[in-house]
Amino acid sequence: MTPALHHYLIVSALLFSLGLLGVVTRRSLLIIYMSLELMLNAANLALVAFSRFNNHLDGQVMVFFIITVAAAEVAVGLALIVAIFRRRQTTHVEDLATLKL
Amino acid sequence: METALFYILAALAVLSALLVVANPFSRNPVTSAMFLVLTMVSLTGLFVLLHAFFLAAVQILVYAGAVMVLFLFVIMLLDLKEEERRRVRWTGLAAGLISVGTILTIFVLRLGEFEAGASAAPTLEGQTPELGRLLFERYLLPLEIVGVLLLVAMVGVVLLSKKELK
Structure with a gap:
């Protein structure tokens, strides 16, 4: 029996949940950021699986755009983290509870 | 063969994702980053199993290459020690566990409903020329917008990395 659509979707759901767990429970900005990447990748896997099993290439185009936007997002986010660290010497979210720099 | 590969890659992806989020042995961010690379690589394997060869190459180049190098660069630049235990x-x-459990339950319950229907034998192959044609014909405007987005991101990063934030 070759793996069907729902096998891929279950893997995707598990990865997404793990990413969400990381975002909600971890306290380090960088780990939270990595968990966000994990969630994006889970969505990518679901889209590619749908694209394959529905005989439509549009899903793969969507994944292409998601990867591009994620790359831009990582660059800007990490620059923000570096700027915050320069100012406050911490990346622990509980030390960053105020809007004031 | 394909089934065995699927189960190995899926187990590897989920296990290394777990070690990214909750590693019982080490709180070092570098360890998390390395396991994230492992997750990306096993996802690439799953993409190959789904015959999305172009996306597999892009995933390795962009995620495992560029994005993770950026992550490691920042981790070492900030010189983060082990995340102190608080x-x-x-x-x-x-709250986190409850919300995650709820979402997972909803996913799995919904999946059970179409387990029989949508599993028809796939015929689509990962046709890279087809993908390129689609990208430059029907999705031309989004492609241009993404290009502008990358430019804006680049300018923003250069501005943010200046010593004096004015």
């Missing part, structure tokens, strides 16, 4: 806030942890 008192775990049980309310926060409980």
